[in-house]
Amino acid sequence: PVQVKKICCIGAGYVGGPTCAVIALKCPQIEVTIVDLNQARIDAWNDKDFNLPIYEPGLEDVVRAARGRNLFFSTEVDKAIQDADLIFVSVNTPTKKGGVGAGFAADLNYIELATRQIAKVSNSSKIVVEKSTVPCRTAESMRTILEANSKPGCRFDILSNPEFLAEGTAIDDLFAPDRVLIGSLQTQEGKDACESLRSVYANWVPTERILTVGLWSSELSKLAANAMLAQRISSINALSAICEATGANIDEVAHAVGYDSRMGNKFLKASVGFGGSCFQKDILNLVYLSETLHLPEVAAYWKQVVTMNEHQKRRFSKRVVDTLFNTITGKRIAVLGFAFKADTGDTRESAAITLIRDFVAERAIVNVYDPKVVEEQIWLDLEESIPQPLAATKKQVVIHKSALEACKNAEAVIIATEWKEFLQIDWTEVYKHMNKPAFVFDGRLIVDVPKLTEIGFKVTSIGRGDKA
Numbered sequence: 216p217v218q219v220k221k222i223c224c225i226g227a228g229y230v231g232g233p234t235c236a237v238i239a240l241k242c243p244q245i246e247v248t249i250v251d252l253n254q255a256r257i258d259a260w261n262d263k264d265f266n267l268p269i270y271e272p273g274l275e276d277v278v279r280a281a282r283g284r285n286l287f288f289s290t291e292v293d294k295a296i297q298d299a300d301l302i303f304v305s306v307n308t309p310t311k312k313g314g315v316g317a318g319f320a321a322d323l324n325y326i327e328l329a330t331r332q333i334a335k336v337s338n339s340s341k342i343v344v345e346k347s348t349v350p351c352r353t354a355e356s357m358r359t360i361l362e363a364n365s366k367p368g369c370r371f372d373i374l375s376n377p378e379f380l381a382e383g384t385a386i387d388d389l390f391a392p393d394r395v396l397i398g399s400l401q402t403q404e405g406k407d408a409c410e411s412l413r414s415v416y417a418n419w420v421p422t423e424r425i426l427t428v429g430l431w432s433s434e435l436s437k438l439a440a441n442a443m444l445a446q447r448i449s450s451i452n453a454l455s456a457i458c459e460a461t462g463a464n465i466d467e468v469a470h471a472v473g474y475d476s477r478m479g480n481k482f483l484k485a486s487v488g489f490g491g492s493c494f495q496k497d498i499l500n501l502v503y504l505s506e507t508l509h510l511p512e513v514a515a516y517w518k519q520v521v522t523m524n525e526h527q528k529r530r531f532s533k534r535v536v537d538t539l540f541n542t543i544t545g546k547r548i549a550v551l552g553f554a555f556k557a558d559t560g561d562t563r564e565s566a567a568i569t570l571i572r573d574f575v576a577e578r579a580i581v582n583v584y585d586p587k588v589v590e591e592q593i594w595l596d597l598e599e600s601i602p603q604p605l606a607a608t609k610k611q612v613v614i615h616k617s618a619l620e621a622c623k624n625a626e627a628v629i630i631a632t633e634w635k636e637f638l639q640i641d642w643t644e645v646y647k648h649m650n651k652p653a654f655v656f657d658g659r660l661i662v663d664v665p666k667l668t669e670i671g672f673k674v675t676s677i678g679r680g681d682k683a
């Protein structure tokens with residue numbers, strides 16, 4: 216097997232950046248170059264004050280330790296490809312917006328362009344690693360493209376190495392992964408390539424956590440893992456609706472259910488709905504795959520996980536309107552949190568966006584506060600999701616610099632993201648400055664309900680009925 220000395224990562228995003236920065240940190244003998252077409256993103260990775268393009272706890276320390284030593288960020292894609300023995304393809308694979316499979320299938324255009332670029336500029340053999348989440352059998356298409364366009368004497372071995380990090384805990388996940396999964400063809404060449412990548416991870420990951428499987432199993436495992444994680448959230452959220460109608464309490468139900476050792480207690484928190492760039496996209500991808508394989512029942516089964524999630528968000532905004540005497544027109548609503556979850560600045564598919572869109576449609580005034588998401592991003596997301604000119608939205612939405620400020624003169628506070636700082640809110644102070652009756656809607660089950668009720672708030676929590 217080739218001993219890897221130089222790595223190139225195509226795509227300096229949420230996955231490529233942290234993943235390859237950690238490889239560089241843990242493997243000082245390997246030179247790692249992360250490339251992207253997006254100049255602004257690369258400039259931010261190279262920023263002298265370390266204002267990096269993504270927020271992730273611990274990431275700055277990793278980049279500080281390795282950047283300039285054996286970690287480089289660049290827009291010189293061709294050169295980095297030529298120099299490398301191993302190339303990670305970590306480009307975006309969003310849901311297709313038009314054409315065949317629109318709304319479900321993954322858009323593989325970025326993967327294909329990156330693959331063609333590798334074929335075009337490579338002067339030596341490479342191990343090409345799919346890091347992006349892709350539909351099952353994408354590696355085959357990549358191989359066909361590479362082989363049809365390669366120069367004589369260049370060999371390409373393709374591996375699948377999906378990434379299981381979770382945003383918000385990416386660095387911890389990368390330092391101590393539950394598992395690293397490597398898929399390869401079961402030929403001698405495939406196994407050798409697999410061994411080359413395995414020995415990179417072996418610098419810090421215990422051998423028993425590095426799983427090696429066939430290419431197609433590896434590709435499908437990533438979709439399967441995300442589908443099953445999201446399914447767990449939709450399951451608990453479906454039960455939260457029953458709790459609200461019966462007087463059962465979803466936290467108590469989750470606690471009781473999670474004690475079953477076959478089930479485990481993680482990832483059983485009811486909420487306003489899952490967000491993030493991956494869960495929905497990957498399930499829709501699985502739905503599309505099932506349909507193309509003529510498995511309509513399988514497709515419908517997974518589709519329901521997404522349908523349930525949409526329902527949960529809708530149900531929550533409807534409950535806000537219902538509770539506020541069936542109208543929020545002209546009322547001020549404070550939305551705390553805009554990121555799709557705590558400890559990330561990522562807003563892709565964030566539930567907060569759907570809620571704000573619904574409140575704006577009801578002609579409410581919405582005050583927004585998030586500790587990490589920049590104002591520009593909030594406007595971009597609202598422009599994309601609200602079907603009216605941004606200028607009109609700006610008349611209804613105000614972005615604030617603190618939770619307290621956002622809550623001033625509001626009729627209701629909505630907790631949309633479980634940021635730790637929301638646990639420390641001085642609710643007595645908030646109460647003083649709100650219109651009465653003052654409502655709190657906890658979309659993340661983080662507030663101390665008895666305490667807030669004692670202050671005077673009317674608290675509504677997911678999965679807890681008014682009958683409770």
Ligand code: NAI
Pocket residue numbers: 225226227228229230231250251252253256292305306307308325328329332346347348349378379380381382492493
């Ligand atoms: P991203 O959008 O943050 O980053 C992708 C980057 O690739 C962009 O900066 C883009 O400019 C660059 N790019 C696209 N085509 C290029 C080309 N031909 N040459 C150079 N650069 C190019 O996406 P993110 O979130 O990093 O996701 C990447 C992949 O990883 C996706 O397939 C996603 O499903 C998967 N994934 C994402 C996770 C997450 O938490 N965000 C977790 C696990 C997997």
